Amino acid sequence: MGSMINSLTLVGSLTLARSLTLARSLTSVSSLPLLSKNLKSALPRFVVASCLIVSCSVNAALAINEQTNTAQIEKSAIAEESAVAATPEQQASFRNKLYRQALYYYFEGDYNAALRQVAFNRQRFEADTAKSHLFEAGLQVSIGLHHQATETLATFEQVLIEQQAKDKLAGLSPQSTDSTNDNNNESTNDNHNESNNAKSNTSAAELKLIALLQLSEQQIEQGKVTAAQRTLGKIDKLPASYAEQYLILNQLAHWPAINTPSANIIGEASSKFAVNLDDETEATGYSSLSAYVMLNQALQMIEVGDFKEAELLLTRVKNIRLAHTETSFWQDLFTEKSLQSVNRDEDSANDKVLQQQAIKDYAQLLLAQMYVKQAQYQAAFDQLKDFPQHSPYIESALFLFAFSAQQVNQYSTSTALLDLLTRQYPHSQLGWQSALLLSAQIKQQNTLAESLTSYQQAEQLYLEQLADLARFQKDIKQLKFATIFDKQNPLTTQNDSQSLWLQKALQNPELKNDVDTLTELTLLKQNLLEQQQKNAWIKETIELNKQRQARIIQQQKQTPYAELIQQLTLQQQQLSITISEAELQQNARVFANEAEQDWLNRVNQSHQIIAAVNGQRNTEDYQQRLARVEAVLDWKLQQQFPQRLWQHKKLLKEVEQQLIIATKQQKRFALLANTQQQTNPFEQRQVQAEVALTKVTENIAQLTTATEQKIQQKITVFVTQQQSQLQQLLLTSRHEMAAVLEQMSQMDSVPMASSAPKAASSLVNTKEGL
Amino acid sequence: MNQVEHGFTNPQLMFKSVFFKPFISKLLSAITLCTMLINPSYANDDVDANLGANVDANVKNLSANSAVASELEDIKSQVIKLNRDLFILEEDLLFPASTQVAVFVSVDVGRFFTLDSVELKINSDNVAGFLYTERQRRALEKGGIQKVYMGNLKTGQHQLTAIFTGADAEGRPVQRAVNHEFEKSDETVMLELKLEDNASSYRADVKVEEWVL
Numbered sequence: 001m002g003s004m005i006n007s008l009t010l011v012g013s014l015t016l017a018r019s020l021t022l023a024r025s026l027t028s029v030s031s032l033p034l035l036s037k038n039l040k041s042a043l044p045r046f047v048v049a050s051c052l053i054v055s056c057s058v059n060a061a062l063a064i065n066e067q068t069n070t071a072q073i074e075k076s077a078i079a080e081e082s083a084v085a086a087t088p089e090q091q092a093s094f095r096n097k098l099y100r101q102a103l104y105y106y107f108e109g110d111y112n113a114a115l116r117q118v119a120f121n122r123q124r125f126e127a128d129t130a131k132s133h134l135f136e137a138g139l140q141v142s143i144g145l146h147h148q149a150t151e152t153l154a155t156f157e158q159v160l161i162e163q164q165a166k167d168k169l170a171g172l173s174p175q176s177t178d179s180t181n182d183n184n185n186e187s188t189n190d191n192h193n194e195s196n197n198a199k200s201n202t203s204a205a206e207l208k209l210i211a212l213l214q215l216s217e218q219q220i221e222q223g224k225v226t227a228a229q230r231t232l233g234k235i236d237k238l239p240a241s242y243a244e245q246y247l248i249l250n251q252l253a254h255w256p257a258i259n260t261p262s263a264n265i266i267g268e269a270s271s272k273f274a275v276n277l278d279d280e281t282e283a284t285g286y287s288s289l290s291a292y293v294m295l296n297q298a299l300q301m302i303e304v305g306d307f308k309e310a311e312l313l314l315t316r317v318k319n320i321r322l323a324h325t326e327t328s329f330w331q332d333l334f335t336e337k338s339l340q341s342v343n344r345d346e347d348s349a350n351d352k353v354l355q356q357q358a359i360k361d362y363a364q365l366l367l368a369q370m371y372v373k374q375a376q377y378q379a380a381f382d383q384l385k386d387f388p389q390h391s392p393y394i395e396s397a398l399f400l401f402a403f404s405a406q407q408v409n410q411y412s413t414s415t416a417l418l419d420l421l422t423r424q425y426p427h428s429q430l431g432w433q434s435a436l437l438l439s440a441q442i443k444q445q446n447t448l449a450e451s452l453t454s455y456q457q458a459e460q461l462y463l464e465q466l467a468d469l470a471r472f473q474k475d476i477k478q479l480k481f482a483t484i485f486d487k488q489n490p491l492t493t494q495n496d497s498q499s500l501w502l503q504k505a506l507q508n509p510e511l512k513n514d515v516d517t518l519t520e521l522t523l524l525k526q527n528l529l530e531q532q533q534k535n536a537w538i539k540e541t542i543e544l545n546k547q548r549q550a551r552i553i554q555q556q557k558q559t560p561y562a563e564l565i566q567q568l569t570l571q572q573q574q575l576s577i578t579i580s581e582a583e584l585q586q587n588a589r590v591f592a593n594e595a596e597q598d599w600l601n602r603v604n605q606s607h608q609i610i611a612a613v614n615g616q617r618n619t620e621d622y623q624q625r626l627a628r629v630e631a632v633l634d635w636k637l638q639q640q641f642p643q644r645l646w647q648h649k650k651l652l653k654e655v656e657q658q659l660i661i662a663t664k665q666q667k668r669f670a671l672l673a674n675t676q677q678q679t680n681p682f683e684q685r686q687v688q689a690e691v692a693l694t695k696v697t698e699n700i701a702q703l704t705t706a707t708e709q710k711i712q713q714k715i716t717v718f719v720t721q722q723q724s725q726l727q728q729l730l731l732t733s734r735h736e737m738a739a740v741l742e743q744m745s746q747m748d749s750v751p752m753a754s755s756a757p758k759a760a761s762s763l764v765n766t767k768e769g770l
Numbered sequence: 771m772n773q774v775e776h777g778f779t780n781p782q783l784m785f786k787s788v789f790f791k792p793f794i795s796k797l798l799s800a801i802t803l804c805t806m807l808i809n810p811s812y813a814n815d816d817v818d819a820n821l822g823a824n825v826d827a828n829v830k831n832l833s834a835n836s837a838v839a840s841e842l843e844d845i846k847s848q849v850i851k852l853n854r855d856l857f858i859l860e861e862d863l864l865f866p867a868s869t870q871v872a873v874f875v876s877v878d879v880g881r882f883f884t885l886d887s888v889e890l891k892i893n894s895d896n897v898a899g900f901l902y903t904e905r906q907r908r909a910l911e912k913g914g915i916q917k918v919y920m921g922n923l924k925t926g927q928h929q930l931t932a933i934f935t936g937a938d939a940e941g942r943p944v945q946r947a948v949n950h951e952f953e954k955s956d957e958t959v960m961l962e963l964k965l966e967d968n969a970s971s972y973r974a975d976v977k978v979e980e981w982v983l
Contacts, residue, residue, distance in 0.1 A: 090982045097915055097962070097981060100876070104914025108906055116854045123858065125983075145843050145850075223836075517842055524849050531849075534856055541863060685859050689852060696848045703841055710838075 095127040102135065106333070115139045130160035130204075134211055138333030144520075146218055153215040160204060160211075209238055210330045216249050217334070228253040237264040244289035245331070251296045256303050291317050291359045298366065307370060314370070317363035322356040361391040368400055377407035395421070399430045406437070411445055426461065427500045432729050435461050439736065448744045455737040462730040466723060472501040473719045477712075504722075511714045514707055521704045528697055535689050542682050553673055561666040568659040575652045582645060588637035591644035596637065603630050861920075869922035870958040873898070873930065877910040879967040883946065883974030884937045885910065888963070890919050891931040897921060915962065923954045932963050934976060948976040957983060 098121040105114035118136045121127040133156040140149035212235055219228035232253055238246055250262060294317045301310035364387060371380035381404040387397045402417035418438035425431035435458035443451035475498060506512045582590040592600055606626050610619045873890055877883075885907050890898040898919035902910075910916060934946045952959060960981035968975050 094981055094983065097874075100913055100915040101874070101917060103912070104909050104916050107909030107912050107914050112850060112853065115850055116857055119851075119854045120858060123854075143846065143850075145847055147840065147843055148847055514838075517838060520842060520846070524845060527849055527853070531852055531856055534860070538856065538859060538863060545863075682859065682863055685855070689856055689859065692848065692852055692855075696845060696852065699841075699845050699848075703838070703845065707838065 094125070095121075095129055095132075098125055098127045099129070099132055099135070102132075106135075106139065111139050111142045115143070128159070130156060130207065133159050134207060134330070135333065137211075137214065138330065141214070141218065141334050146221055150215065150218045150222070153211050153218065156211045157208060160208060206239075209235060209242060213242065213245055213249060214330075214334050216253060220249065220252050225253055225255075232263075235263045241328075244287060244293055247293045248289065248296065251293065251300070255296075256300055288322060288356060288359060291320070291322060291356075291363075295359070295363060295366075298363075302366075302370060307374060310370060311367065314363045314367040318360050318367065322359065357388065358392055361388060361393050361397075365393050365397055365400070368397070368404070372400065372404065377404045380404040381408050381410065395425055395428060395430060399434065402434065402437070406441065411441060415441060422461070426465065427504055429725060432462065432465070432726065436729060436733060436736075439733070443736075443740065448740050448747065452737060452740045452744070455733050455740060458733045459730060459737065462726045462733065466726050466730070469501065469719055469722055469726070472498055473716070476502075476715055505715055505718045508714065508718065511711065511718065514711045514714065518704065518707050518711065521700055521707065525697075525700055525704075528693060528700065531689075532693055532697075535686065535693060538682075538686050539690075542680075542686055546680075546683075549672070553669070556669050557673075561662065561669070565659065565662050565666065568655060568662060572652065572655050572659060575648060575655060579645065579648050579652060582641075582648075586641070588634065588641035588644075591641065591648065592637055596633065599629075599633055603633065865920055865922060867958045868956050869924070869954075871919075871921055871923045871928075871954060872917060872958065872960045873919040873932075874915050874960065874962045875900075875910065875918045875965070876913075876915045876962055877907075877965045880907075880911040880965070880974075882939050882967050882972055883934070883944065883965060884941075885934060885965065886936040888918060888935070889933045891933075892921070892923070893928055894931075918963075923959070925954050925956065927951060927953055930961060930978070932976065932978075934963075934965060938973070946974060946976050948978055950978040952980060 098117075102114045102117035102121065105111070105117055115136065118132055118139065121132065133152055137149045137152040137156065140146070140152060212231055216228040216231040219225070219231060228249070232246070232250055235246065246263060294313050298310045298313040298317070301307070301313065364383060368380040368383040371377070371383060380400065384397055384401040384404065387394070387401065391397065398417055398421055402414045402421065405411075405414035405417060415438060418434040418441070421428075421431050421434035422438060425434075439451060439454035439458050442454045506515060578590055581587065589600060603626060606622075610622055610626065613619060871892075875888060877885060885902055887899065887901045889896065900916075900918050906916070928951070930950045930952060932948050932950075936944060936946075938944045946965070948963065950961065952961065960983070962979045962981060964977045964979060965974050966977055967973075
């Protein structure tokens with residue numbers, strides 16, 4: 001008896017231990033087999049195991065399906081969910097972060113990626129802010145999409161107004177919205193000074209002003225001058241920091257008018273461009289932009305014949321101290337980037353100095369030209385005496401200087417200069433003209449024999465250039481344009497004769513434009529090739545996913561879903577009945593495990609035996625013992641009743657959950673099997689991309705062919721023009737030679753005759769002949 | 771081509787101003803007029819006669835160039851659109867929101883830490899590493915945010931470890947690391963590693979911000 005009680009206690013404690021394990025493992029789906037092991041009334045094991053297999057494999061299949069089906073939904077869902085979850089500040093912060101991602105690409109120099117990111121932010125996260133529009137417009141300008149930039153800028157104002165209204169409704173201060181908050185992100189200053197660290201907010205009004213200025217610039221660029229005038233007319237006042245930009249645009253929009261309507265400039269800038277300057281203004285220094293404004297003013301004055309005022313202004317530009325120009329983030333953004341500048345980190349300080357010097361040199365040259373125009377040769381000569389040797393305008397300045405020197409009878413200077421021009425610029429028209437001018441001067445000053453030699457040298461120069469030009473034309477026809485105009489090609493950078501001709505030809509802006517177009521087309525072709533490879537890879541990935549999906553669907557077809565659901569339903573019903581019975585009757589025996597059920601069976605059997613032998617023998621003792629055992633068993637079961645009831649309820653929940661999952665999966669699997677027959681959205685998008693790629697490739701090929709033909713024609717025209725000029729010069733030189741020979745023969749026949757007066761008239765003839 | 775135009779197209783001159791192109795176009799037309807008067811080669815009657823014809827030819831050329839420019843712009847914009855569509859398609863295909871996790875890097879000021887490289891680990895697995903160029907570092911210091919990693923994770927708890935290597939204000943090599951526990955739900959998880967200057971301790975600290983979509 002004692003051993004029996006011990007064993008019962010042992011069974012009880014084991015059951016308890018298992019129940020605890022069970023309770024812990026209930027949280028995991030993998031506990032279902034354990035549940036079935038522990039609970040007497042658990043479901044048949046195979047049902048649960050099948051459920052698990054089904055669950056895993058269908059989940060895998062659905063993951064792919066979800067990728068397909070939810071891709072479109074995600075876009076709106078993310079935005080919708082975020083709209084619900086995030087506060088307006090958080091939304092603004094998130095939009096700002098998205099914007100800064102695009103900014104990273106911009107600062108890195110990858111403008112295409114920046115533009116893609118802006119479009120991605122808009123499409124995926126609905127991050128459609130006013131600032132992103134302005135940024136987009138700037139990026140479009142950076143990569144040469146001027147028409148699109150104009151459209152983007154035109155819509156910017158509307159978006160700005162809408163956003164301001166939205167922010168007002170949301171109760172946001174202007175500083176807290178991403179539309180108007182330019183933090184230190186946009187500082188162009190690399191030094192980490194205080195001003196860089198401080199937040200510099202660009203107000204909505206300032207953003208609008210920037211947009212109007214940039215819009216007008218784009219319109220001027222596209223030749224829409226009236227539209228530019230209208231755009232600029234919308235600006236009634238502006239801060240001094242934008243004055244120079246505004247004034248230049250205003251000048252260009254109203255060119256050549258001098259007195260144009262102008263906005264009210266807040267600050268000291270307006271007085272800066274007055275013709276009469278004071279020393280105080282001069283001492284502070286000018287930006288390069290101010291110099292451009294003044295140069296434009298001077299040109300306008302020259303056009304209307306106001307030489308005195310133009311002279312004052314040009315002298316001022318020549319002498320002013322040009323300070324380092326700090327450009328804002330937005331000004332930098334809207335600058336069209338050349339291929340070279342994209343690859344370079346920053347504009348070097350040397351370039352800025354060069355640029356400032358070039359402005360002054362140009363003013364000096366213009367001043368000299370103005371003097372020549374007024375026949376003030378001495379003034380022009382004095383002006384060009386100290387012209388910098390390494391200026392980009394040195395060739396023009398040299399020629400003008402030589403011409404002025406000749407006019408003021410500085411013959412030794414002019415001879416040296418013309419000789420230098422001829423030797424240094426053998427491919428230049430100025431060099432060719434210099435050869436004839438030099439010969440004419442020699443004819444005037446020296447003997448006829450020396451003059452003849454000089455003309456012969458000029459003739460030789462022209463003949464050599466003609467031969468060289470013919471070689472150039474022949475070579476250029478044999479080469480492919482893509483290789484000729486490759487930036488890496490030494491032909492465009494070397495100083496040999498061929499590349500010099502090519503460089504000269506490229507001085508024609510139209511030809512240069514065509515060559516740039518061809519270069520861009522080549523780059524676009526390369527980019528398209530990469531995209532085609534990517535598209536092919538995406539196609540392959542979609543195909544692999546489809547195969548995987550098909551395999552899973554095949555596997556799933558073998559799973560008896562209906563049977564599984566039926567069994568699960570049956571088990572659910574059984575469990576429900578058991579639990580409700582147990583709760584109603586508070587009958588703990590319902591939850592007895594196998595061992596306990598054995599014991600209960602034995603007790604029942606014992607009762608039957610006692611009943612059978614009752615009356616024949618004294619069974620009172622047996623009945624008492626049996627009652628004690630039964631009571632102990634009942635007590636044990638009753639002790640565990642709440643726990644077991646909870647476990648069963650939990651199991652019922654699990655079964656119900658599995659039933660729901662199985663039912664859902666059955667439905668989704670049916671859906672998946674159906675959609676498998678159709679083309680999925682990814683595939684559609686991939687096919688669309690493929691079609692578009694083919695179309696764009698064809699367009700590029702067509703445009704490339706057309707551009708190549710245009711370049712070929714323009715080079716032919718260039719060569720013809722050069723040949724014609726050389727032929728004309730050759731003819732002139734030969735005429736002059738003939739004249740000299742004639743004079744020589746006359747002198748031979750009349751030894752005492754003087755040749756000087758004839759030589760003087762010869763110089764005049766030469767000039768006219770040119 | 772006259773001498774002044776030649777001067778302007780000299781490759782040595784690198785105009786960086788935004789106003790370069792419009793300024794030059796107007797300037798050149800004015801200069802051409804001035805030059806005609808002083809250059810002996812233009813001082814003959816042919817110039818006036820040819821001027822009208824040249825203007826007509828220029829107008830034709832301008833319109834032809836404009837058409838080509840417009841066509842080129844159209845192609846460019848199509849290529850950019852294609853690029854964007856393929857980028858989105860790729861991301862949708864490879865990184866669905868339910869499993870997507872993205873890690874970003876940003877730098878605030880950068881006086882006390884000059885970023886050199888970053889290494890990322892998720893659940894002790896090396897997932898990404900990035901070595902910065904001068905330009906990329908500056909892009910971050912100017913306020914750009916870089917997406918340094920994008921991958922897929924199961925739902926549940928994960929750990930992100932980031933190790934930043936660089937130099938301090940004195941140029942000494944220095945490392946900063948951060949550990950961050952996060953939970954991947956059905957939504958995209960976006961984590962920003964912010965390298966921030968701490969003015970009180972004169973050093974940079976790494977903070978992690980989970981973006982709220």
